[in-house]
Amino acid sequence: MTVEHHAVVVGGGIAGLAAAASLLQEGWAVTVLERASAFTEVGAGLAITPNGMSALAALGADAAARTAGHRVRMTGTTDEHGSWLLRVPPAGPSGSGQEIHGIHRQDLHGVLLAAAHGAVLVTGTRVVSVTPGAANGARARVDCVSAKGAVSYDADLVIGADGLRSTVRSLVAPATAPRFSGKSSWRGIVADSALVTEDVTIMWGPGTEFGAIRVGAAQVYWYGYTSSEEGHRWPDEKAAALHHFRTWADPVLPLIDRTPGDQVIRHDVYDLAPDLRTYVVGRVVLIGDAAHAMVPTMGQGANSSLEDGACIGLLIGRPVNGGVALQAALSTFDALRRPRTQKIARQSRSAGRVGAGLDSRISIAVRNTLMRVVPAGSAMKAGASVLAWRAPA
Ligand SMILES: Cc1cc2nc3c(=O)[nH]c(=O)nc-3n(C[C@H](O)[C@H](O)[C@H](O)COP(=O)(O)OP(=O)(O)OC[C@H]3O[C@@H](n4cnc5c(N)ncnc54)[C@H](O)[C@@H]3O)c2cc1C
Numbered sequence: 001m002t003v004e005h006h007a008v009v010v011g012g013g014i015a016g017l018a019a020a021a022s023l024l025q026e027g028w029a030v031t032v033l034e035r036a037s038a039f040t041e042v043g044a045g046l047a048i049t050p051n052g053m054s055a056l057a058a059l060g061a062d063a064a065a066r067t068a069g070h071r072v073r074m075t076g077t078t079d080e081h082g083s084w085l086l087r088v089p090p091a092g093p094s095g096s097g098q099e100i101h102g103i104h105r106q107d108l109h110g111v112l113l114a115a116a117h118g119a120v121l122v123t124g125t126r127v128v129s130v131t132p133g134a135a136n137g138a139r140a141r142v143d144c145v146s147a148k149g150a151v152s153y154d155a156d157l158v159i160g161a162d163g164l165r166s167t168v169r170s171l172v173a174p175a176t177a178p179r180f181s182g183k184s185s186w187r188g189i190v191a192d193s194a195l196v197t198e199d200v201t202i203m204w205g206p207g208t209e210f211g212a213i214r215v216g217a218a219q220v221y222w223y224g225y226t227s228s229e230e231g232h233r234w235p236d237e238k239a240a241a242l243h244h245f246r247t248w249a250d251p252v253l254p255l256i257d258r259t260p261g262d263q264v265i266r267h268d269v270y271d272l273a274p275d276l277r278t279y280v281v282g283r284v285v286l287i288g289d290a291a292h293a294m295v296p297t298m299g300q301g302a303n304s305s306l307e308d309g310a311c312i313g314l315l316i317g318r319p320v321n322g323g324v325a326l327q328a329a330l331s332t333f334d335a336l337r338r339p340r341t342q343k344i345a346r347q348s349r350s351a352g353r354v355g356a357g358l359d360s361r362i363s364i365a366v367r368n369t370l371m372r373v374v375p376a377g378s379a380m381k382a383g384a385s386v387l388a389w390r391a392p393a
Helices: 014-025 050-058 062-068 105-115 167-172 237-244 252-257 301-321 326-354 361-373 381-387
Strands: 006-010 029-033 045-048 070-074 076-079 084-087 100-104 120-122 125-131 140-146 149-155 157-160 177-191 199-205 208-216 219-227 265-273 284-286
Touching: 006 014, 006 140, 006 149, 014 029, 014 105, 014 157, 014 301, 029 149, 045 050, 045 105, 045 208, 045 219, 045 301, 050 062, 050 301, 050 381, 062 100, 062 105, 070 208, 084 361, 100 105, 100 219, 125 167, 140 157, 157 167, 167 284, 177 237, 177 252, 219 237, 219 252, 237 252, 237 265, 265 326, 284 326, 301 326, 326 381
Parallel strands: 006 029, 006 157, 029 120, 070 199, 076 199, 100 208, 157 284
Antiparallel strands: 045 100, 070 100, 076 084, 125 140, 140 149, 177 219, 177 265, 199 208, 208 219
8 A cells, every 4th residue: 555645835936836746746745835825926037947947847847838938049148238248159049059938927836836736725824833853753743823823734744945034944944044145136027029029138237237038928027136235125116227227228228117117126135144054854855945045146046946846756755655765865855956056056146246246347347358258158158057957867
């Protein structure tokens, strides 16, 4: 007789839903606990890179993600006046030869919700405490509060996918906490079919990066990543963004200008410090931003969360079904996922220092000169190894 294993996933974001979908594929019973009153995402976009698409393929959700998103071309980076700093040689229909899809975050979330069909999805339920149990002994317990009162769940496995300010992480690894990056990011979605074509826009100016990517036939996502004081709020975020970018070349101002004012959002940007020494405690495993929140300069936070989610089923759910001890499976997960995701977080910090991290005229001039002479291939090497990841067979 096969024993059905039960996992509790804390957090119904990109990482949590991907983990739920991968465990369901392995025949586990899954409960997802989400503190918000509905499963949803912020009004912004992102780029699914080949590694994220491989994770989605492992969940059987790649076709749906391609349909929901929009295939785009990486063409390179310009300065704020639109003059090329780094130009990716055209190679096939997607420019870099890599398949990249822009997608609205709510659409990606919808794709993952469909893939997690069969999980028990519980909203309006905040996890307040986790007893990790022992990988080779007592089951874990998750305690929550909801409008109906306190409720507890026993689990063979608890996945802490509750984001940057993870309650699960604070219980199992209290020394690691969010660290403000000195940056915040305006983000918006604009209804448009003409301003930006299939080419991804990336522009670097003093202390600032602007990016735009088509996420649908008639929708473009843009972001403006710049220096900021922690917690600062502008009375009118759209007006502040228009002022900040007033001297930048097209398509920057038209994109901001055409975005409805109440849909221009801004978030301070954090990563985690110090790095976690392990993602695993007892029967608890941390994934996504809870484990390795990173600055968005390589566009890998959500993509690495998709990888984590797929690996929960492939590296833990499947082997445990096959008779491997949970402790061994958790150790394998930690040994494979922690070095990779912490390396991407470090690379993202370094990329940020070279791009929006520079604000003195002299250092920007030196960087721009170097970028114009360095062959695109060698400049893109670090990123290439990140994108080359494929889900374990
Ligand atoms: C400005 C900005 C731009 C970005 N751009 C990109 C990009 O272009 N590409 C990319 O790949 N990544 C990008 N990222 C990173 C990406 O957004 C995150 O890495 C990704 O969303 C992490 O997903 P997650 O599921 O781990 O966490 P989250 O999306 O934060 O989900 C956590 C969930 O847990 C729930 N929760 C929290 N606490 C509890 C609790 N106690 N009990 C129950 N539920 C709880 C929350 O409500 C939430 O639904 C960006 C991030 C920022 C800030």
